[in-house]
Amino acid sequence: MNPATWPRLFDTGPIFANPVTAVVTATVAALLLLTIPVIHLLARRGMIDGQLRDELLLRGRSWMVLAPLILGPILLGTAWTIVAIGLLGLLCYREYAQATGLFREKEVSLVVVLGILAVTFAALDHWYRLFVAVTPLTVGSIAIVAILRDQPRGYVQRVALGVLGFVLFGSCLGHLGYLANDPGYRPWMILTFLAVELNDIFAFVVGKTLGRRQLAPNTSPKKTVAGALGAVVLTTLLVVAVGGAAFRGTVLASPAHLVALGLLVAVLGQFGDLMLSSIKRDVGIKDMAATIPGHGGLLDRFDSLILVAPVVFHYINYFVGVATSRPPHPLTGG
Amino acid sequence: MQDWQLRPARDLGLPPTERLASLRRENGLVSTALHLAWWTAVRGYLTAWHGLTIHGREHLPVGAPFLLVANHTSHLDVLALATLLPWRERDRTFPIAAGDVFFKTPLASAFAAGLLNALPMWRKKCGSHALHDLRQRLLEEPCGYILFPEGTRSRDGHMAAFKPGVGMLVAGTSVPVFPCRLDGCHRALPPEARWPRPTRIHLRIGPPLAFATIPDDRAGWAHVAATLEARVRSLDPDAGGGPA
Secondary structure, eight states, X not given: OOTTHHHHHHOOSOTTOSHHHHHHHHHHHHHHHHHXXXXXXXXXXXXXXXXXXXXXXXXXXXXXXXXXXXHHHHXXXXXXXXHXXXXXXXXXXXXXXXXXXXXXXXXXXXXXXXXXXXXHHHHHTTOHHHHHHHHHHHHHHHHHHTTTTOOOTTHHHHHHHHHHHHIIIIIIHHHHXXXXXXXXXXXXXXXXXXXXXXXXXXXHHHHHHHOOSEEETTTEEEEEHHHHHHHHHHHXXXXXXXXXXXXXXXXXXXXXXXXXXXXXXXXXXXXXXXXXXXXXXXXXXXXXXXXXXXXXXHHHHHHHHHHHHHHHHHHHHHHTOSSTTXXXXXXXXX | OOOOOOOOOTTTTOOHHHHHTOTTOOOOHHHHHHHHHHHHHHHHHHHHHHOOEEEOGGGSOOSSSEEEEEOOOSTHHHHHHHHTSOHHHHTTEEEEEEHHHHTSSHHHHHHIIIIIOOEXXXXXXXXXXXXXXXXXXHHXXXXXXXXXXTSSOOSSSOOXXXXXXXHHHHTTSOOOEEEEEEESHXXXXXXXXXXXXXXXXXXXXXXXXXXXXXXXXXXXXHHHHHHHHHHHHHTOGGGTOSXX
């Protein structure tokens, strides 16, 4: 470690340099302060019944914990963000392993966890070559450790479940952490989270009001075609509206890029949602866990992010370049 | 290729405190690592402080399901029994512990579940359904149990009669039951003592028994309990029957 390591990892310049960071943080803080009183007020005025009030309160309280946990690390700095994403990956993998039964394969599970830790380390060290290398090496290691017990029965299943788990929660999600190496990551990441979460809400609200035809009745009976299309339109508009500021000074600030990015986030967010629904249907469970009251498991909340993360990363990396202006290896030096 | 079997954790969706005291609890990577550390430390302690000697090691179970039954005079008993198992078996071996002692508070549950890997048996309200659940898990998973069929620690060091509950777990199944005899635990740490004395502990393991032909009913359960009790008594070196 050299003297530049500490500021490089924990201090990335003025936090609110970009207006998107400041506005979203202020809005989220205001919403968090107001949500609970507003729900109580609505209930007292008789505009919502007791059952709905309790459900809204439960979800509201969960967001009071969740929102600071998402926004906090992003505001604090690079290292916090990468570690938080690594932790999220581990917790999501835990839910996935328990739901699919993969947790019983201790050797495979250990390799997946080590793989997620390695991805996190590579991101922390801004070591892109290692970051790229970890994925095939972990996949290979999973295929190897699954042999060691000399029980070919179920080999394909345990290797496939392990590889899927690592690729989704280590590799895909890890891209979001790696993004934090760029000095301008805050507005990019905040926009990504905002678009992905609102995309879910748009699909839900538009589906409730306009939806008639089911999107994928066998996979997720509550989703509608209108909800999906409405969310694509609204999320794209949101990305175009906010993206100009979030990506200012880069080629991505142009409307054409923002429309493309908005479409990608909206469509992939919904496919991530459907992917988790498919996993749950296949396994035969309703919620992944009972981690977040009112939401289910962590995966039920962050499923839409998983497929979006690598695409946003590579889109930015292709057209702008992630953290190209910064020297790599704050931890390992050299 | 065989069909995929996606079996979610039995304890999926249980709140954390309830999960610890649940008969459906399953071990993940973290609990397995904790157990590994704990049992390695315990093994070292038993060898160094009590010079634990094991006789009849050749009888040890080679795979689940199985049941270890032993006389019970001390908290050291379960430590001595669990550490003798090979590592792969130990992670799926559950000592059956008194719920009203080991799962009374969340902290106690965390210790019993997190380190001992124990499952609770509620002595006062122990319904037959709890034993039924345990029996089902023993066969389905399969796993191993460590059980003290006397139901409680002997206060004077002498063995009491085995309760028929052990029969409800294995009557009518081919699950091998390993009779074990512990000597020295009562002297080292009797129920009323706070700290263990550095005295020797001997563990004798007898050849396994199975009760496949014994009917799964009241008479069968009593027969299983009586047979096992006699077998454990016969392992007493003073009775002259055991492999000394």
